[in-house]
Amino acid sequence: MNMITESKAPLLRTLTRGFRRRCPRCGAGRLYRAYLKPVDSCQSCSEQLGHIRADDIPAYFTIAVVGHIVVPSAVIVEQNYHPPEWLHLSMWIPLVLILTLSLLPSIKGTLVSLLWHLSLTGDEKQ
Ligand SMILES: [Zn+2]
Known part of the structure; x- marks a missing residue:
């Protein structure tokens, strides 16, 4: 039921749909099962x-985003409060896991939507 003549939504709307884990075309259907x-x-x-x-691009983007949140936070906490190492580990390891696991599907959805918007879906080889 693809409408060949239908134009795509603007890029920002398409990326937002992907970040929300929704279909890049309509924004209503789910992107993941x-x-x-x-x-x-x-x-x-x-x-x-x-x-x-x-x-692997979603993983790289997720590492970059999480790293830019956690590393400066850890440095700021260390410089201001000098907590013991066990406290650092008990704060930052769970934060890294929570941020990574919660952001990865949205970042992957955004990148899948970008690929879809650019028509780089793997069909172009034929
Ligand atoms: Zn759809």
């Missing part, structure tokens, strides 16, 4: 999404 497993096609508009591969 499991934690990071994309649906084969959108339940709302039938857009084919399962073949879009972001590979």
Whole structure:
């Protein structure tokens, strides 16, 4: 049920839909059927999404985002409060895990939406 003549939404709206873990085309259907497993096609508009591969880029972006939050925070806490190492570890390791696991699906959704918007879905090889 792909509408070939239908134009795509503006890039920012498409990326926002992906960040919200929604279909980049309609914004209504879910992007994932499991934690990071994309649906084969959108339940709302039938857009084919399962073949879009972001590979390792979402992980790299997530590492960069989490690193830019946690590392400066740890430095600021160390400079101002000098907590013992066990307190550092008990604060930053859970924060890294929580931020990584919560941001990864949204960052992957954003990048999958970008690939979809740019029509870099893996179909261009044929
Ligand atoms: Zn859709």
